[in-house]
Each structure stands twice: as structure tokens, then as C-alpha cells.
Amino acid sequence: MAESADPNPVVFFDITLGGEQLGRIKMELFKDVVPRTAENFRQFCTGETKNNRGQPQGYKGAKFHRVIKGFMIQGGDFINGNGTGSRTIYGTDKFADENFNLTHDGPGLLSMANSGPNTNGCQFFIITSPTGTPHLNGKHVVFGRVIDGMDVVTKIENTRVGQADKPLQDVAIVQCGEM
Known part of the structure; x- marks a missing residue:
């Protein structure tokens, strides 16, 4: 099979915890x-998809809730910030599981x-379990991997949380885009 002419996109998040840069x-x-x-994820990183008021929508300013x-x-819930919001680049709130x-x-x-x-929709998660999460196979669509910054993911993972596993300090995506 021939190599794809287009390499897979690489995107980034710059993260803060309580206003302090994490990386x-x-x-x-x-x-x-x-x-x-x-x-869908790439466009929410770049902000190139606009909302119905013509403003960029996406992960910039969103929190890990x-x-x-x-x-x-x-x-990734940039709608409500609490895990209840959903939006896609496809003009709907939700889209189908692509494959497993x-x-x-x-x-x-x-x-x-x-x-x-x-x-x-727009919400995502990054696995931190050293053995993965095989119980999620066939239920959630894997679509990417961290290639740099697992130390930042670990810092987020180790932040103190309160009710409903919500971080006590805001863990925010202050900048994001495509490399």
C-alpha cells in the first residue's frame, strides 16, 4: 500500500493551571x-469553523472539566464548560462513530x-492509564495520540479535583492550533 501523500495533521494545546503556564x-x-x-478536532484547534454569529469556535479558552x-x-466542552455541551464542524451537535x-x-x-x-461532538479525552482503557474499545473512537507533552498531561492528571472529578483550579487551553 502506498504512503498517503498527506501526512497526518499535528495540532497543539498550550495549557495553564490556575493561570500559570503548564506547557x-x-x-x-x-x-x-x-x-x-x-x-472535526483539527478545526476546533484552529478555530476556522465559525458559529452562527460568524465568530471562531473551538478549544481556545476551553477547560479540562x-x-x-x-x-x-x-x-473540549467549549459550549457549557461542564461536559454537557456538544458541537461539530458538520452543522450538527453530534456525529456518528466513524469506526473502531x-x-x-x-x-x-x-x-x-x-x-x-x-x-x-467536541469533547475528547486523553488516556493516562499505563495499560490503556480496553473497556472503552467499540464505544469511543480513538483519533489521535500525544507526540510531545505527556509531562503536561501528567501534571493535569495530578491536579487536585473536587466534586464530579472537576479540577479545583481551572485547567485551560489558552492557545491552540495546527503545527
Whole structure:
């Protein structure tokens, strides 16, 4: 099989904790396996998709609202900030599971957060479990991996949390885009 002419996109998040810089997370998006899912995430990183008022919408300013040590860190709800918001680049609030070809077999993988089958939107999680999260296979779409900045992911994972696994200090994406 020939190599794809287009390499997989690489995107980044610059993260703060309580207003203090934590660092940068760089992620490769698996466009070659899940092109619709990867493109949805990529455009929310770049802000090139506009809302109905013509303003950029996406992850800049969004927070990680759920952190479970030894499992995952979840973010991307730039609608409500609490895990209830959903939006896509496709003009709908949700889109279908693209495929489950990739598995949750190690830390640093990016996967779509959802509320059941075919409910992907803007929320995502990054696995922190050293053994992965195989119980999520066939339920959540893996679409990327951290290629630099796992130390930042670990800092987020180790932040103190309160009720509903919400960090006590804001963990924010202060800048994001495509490399």
C-alpha cells in the first residue's frame, strides 16, 4: 500500500493551571484512519469553523472539566464548560462513530467522549492509564495520540479535583492550533 501523500495533521494545546503556564501538548491526528473525526478536532484547534454569529469556535479558552487519575483527562466542552455541551464542524451537535479500528491500548491516546453510540461532538479525552482503557474499545473512537507533552498531561492528571472529578483550579487551553 502506498504512503498517503498527506501526512497526518499535528495540532497543539498550550495549557495553564490556575493561570500559570503548564506547557504544550502536541498531538498527531489519525486522519488516515478516521478522517471525519480528525478533521472535526483539527478545526476546533484552529478555530476556522465559525458559529452562527460568524465568530471562531473551538478549544481556545476551553477547560479540562473532568480529571480521573490513573484513567483519563477530559475536556473540549467549549459550549457549557461542564461536559454537557456538544458541537461539530458538520452543522450538527453530534456525529456518528466513524469506526473502531483503533483501540485504547496505552497512555497518550486521544479519543472522543460521548454519551452513547453516535454522539460525538467536541469533547475528547486523553488516556493516562499505563495499560490503556480496553473497556472503552467499540464505544469511543480513538483519533489521535500525544507526540510531545505527556509531562503536561501528567501534571493535569495530578491536579487536585473536587466534586464530579472537576479540577479545583481551572485547567485551560489558552492557545491552540495546527503545527
